[in-house]
Amino acid sequence: MKTWKLREMLVVSPVQRAARRLKFDPELTIIRGKNDTGKSSLIKTIFNTFGARPARISDRWKALNVTSLVRFSVGTKNYCILRAGDLFGVFDDEARPLHRAASVGELSPYLAQLFDFKLKLPDRATGKPVVPPPAFYFLPFYIDQDAGWTATWSSFANLQQFPGAKKDLAEYHVGIFPNEYYQRKAAKAEFQQKLEEPRVKERVLRGLQADIEQRTKETTIEFDIKEFKLIIDRLLKRAESLKQREDEYRTNIVELRNRLDEVSAQRAIVERTRDELRLDYNYANAAPDEVQCPTCGAGYSNHISERFEFANNEQQCVDLLTGLVNKAAKLEREISTTQERLTQSTAELREVEELLEARKGEVTLGELIESEGRKGFRKALEADASIVQKQIGELEATVRGHDEEMKKFASKERRQAIIDNYRHRMEHHLMLLNVNSNHSTLLKRIDAKVNETGSDLPRSILAYTMSIWGVMSKYGSSEAFAPTAIDAINQQEQDDQNLVKMLTLIRDHRPQGTQLVMGVVDTKDVEFPGTEVRMTKTYSALLASEFQSVNDELSPYLNALIASPQF
CATH class of the missing domain: 1.10.287 (Helix Hairpins)
Structure with a gap:
């Protein structure tokens, strides 16, 4: 399996004239801070940059009208992706443009090819098999603060485009059928059309x-x-x-x-x-602070405020x-x-x-x-x-x-091995998280709904997600295992004992060699490897002090994106 990693994210708000540079550890990046410091907004922006819109984005964040760029690697190759409004641009490591899209629909086939995502689903309107949006690729890799802790496969918006797709998604991602099966299935559907x-x-x-x-x-x-x-x-x-x-x-x-x-x-x-x-x-x-008129010889101040006004007007343009x-x-x-x-x-x-x-x-x-x-x-x-x-x-x-x-790619033995592997992991994870598994629907089917309630619900969601990650790392259809993200783990007022169990499970049982970004208020003294980013100011995910340097670095990509309709 070919793992791909996040390297860095640049986020700029021309409205607030503030920015943030976020570097990702190849193994684990913890974004720690109190409520309303912007942890979730930054994590949501990672996926939104790739065209996968989280289930909810706060109005306060929307008003900032951010432009974002994410640098990442797939195997040994480096890329970056820029999002400005509904425009997307993919660039190579030398900032050479590779693909431009004016909508998520135009971006989807390119990213599907890049990430080896061969699943096609029947469109709700036409019935024709199409490449689903990036959200369907990222679904198993992300537990969103607002929607991911109440149901499985629910962290992104606009999933109703493909009703009843949950079974196909689950079977694809865990590898019950390989990529070749879904390519044949899509071709069959096209001829049936x-x-x-x-x-x-x-x-x-x-x-x-x-x-x-x-x-x-x-x-x-x-x-x-x-x-x-x-x-x-x-x-x-x-x-x-x-x-x-x-x-x-x-x-x-x-x-x-x-x-x-x-x-x-x-x-x-x-x-x-x-x-x-x-x-x-x-x-x-470039001029001195005092400029002399060549005609009359009078002196005029070349103050920093005038120069700032030029720069501000250029940004408005x-x-x-x-x-x-x-x-x-x-x-x-x-x-x-x-x-x-x-x-x-x-x-x-x-x-x-x-x-x-x-x-x-x-x-x-x-x-x-x-x-x-x-x-x-x-x-x-x-x-x-x-x-x-x-x-x-x-x-x-x-x-x-x-x-x-x-039929050549549909192996009953493979299916049974995957289901057995999933159930073994699920039973083990539920036990570690102190959830009674006797009546859990999650043991019956890979695409089952969660029937737990109260504080058991988020622990069951975590056990399910970690089990799916484990099965995917061993059997998954796509060769590219995406970076994972878990946001706001303390749901339904977990007591300290259960919260420590959840954090420990994440630390000790996520697949080796994969990357995790995690947003937390407190790690309860559970020690994690990797890098920690501290968020200290309320409603200040972006910093004025970083605006100029980040904006200057991002501007060439943005100029290339808007310079012409095609790269």
Whole structure:
């Protein structure tokens, strides 16, 4: 298994003009502080930077409008990821850009490839298998302060996009099926989706064939011609409706592009202003404290406050640029969506027009060769049905092939070994945490809900999480074991004895070689290896004293991110 590690996080708030540099120990980083000192906000920001939004983020933290950059390593390679609003940028160790995304959806496939996360889940709207957002990769690795201590697999927001995915997630992460199984399963689902269209066509064709047979017995050619005329009238009305919709889409695209041009023009102005302010700042910074007018010889003060104002205005330009880039990205997505709808509408209109022409031809043919009745139409339907049946047969054969491949990766022995390993760990951890395991639902299934209450609930959640980590480290499907995080362990007013047991379990039983970030108020004299970060001031997770240095270090990445739509 290939472990990846957090190295450092930079967080900057232009609103508060404060920042924080947080270095991570490769083994364990404890963020210690009293309530409201910002421990949880910093831990949440780690995952949020990767596009995995925690279940809750405080309004106070949201108001800071932070930009964050996380440096990390996967195997022997170093990377960093930047988040500014809804924009994401991934860079290599030399700060060279690798990937840019204007949404979590655009970021997900890249991170899935980087972290060897091959699971695909059926989209709620379309049923099509898609790469789930990063939250589904990080789910087992994080116990969130606000949501993670009440239920398993619940530390992130927007998980309802894939209802009923908990079983697939649990089985994937613990390795009941390897990555290859899920790749085949996704491919099978894609071909099953492709089967829907020809199957619908086959049902329609069979219905038409049955209808033609019935009408041939019951009606005359004269009635048949009238029926064709009615069909043609309906097709004409449908074509007219599609043309109107097509015109609306074209108008919308023109309006959206005009708005995009306006945003681009605003962006160019702001970029020019930022560059001019930077030149002014550099000139003022290099000039002496007393500047003499070359014309009249009068002396003027080059005070630090004037230079600070230049720097402050430049930062405002950068903030405005970030907003404009986000707005431009949103407009581009709207244009793309509208263009897709226009393309679909145009294709549908073309099909209607072709069918209309064919129908007109059929009416003329029917009038000319009444003696043949509907023979030609029946033959055409039979030919179409034959083509569709061939398509269905080929697709079904492909689906069966993927089924056979899936069976090769589905080992009953492996499943049983993983379940046994999980139950052994779970029983042991529940015993160490003083939780009665006789009636625990967590022993029955890997994806079970927790039925404990009161102070037993968070201890059961911890026992479950540590058991899952242990199984994943031995059998997990993904080769990349992510950094883990546990926040605010003292839930439901644990007594000192149980709290010490929880802290000791974390210290002694987490998988070897993995990384942990933990937010605590007090470690109860349980000694931990690694690094400790002290948070001392209420509502001061970010520090004014670190703003300039952190902002200067982060700015080149941000400038690269907003400089152009593509890296």
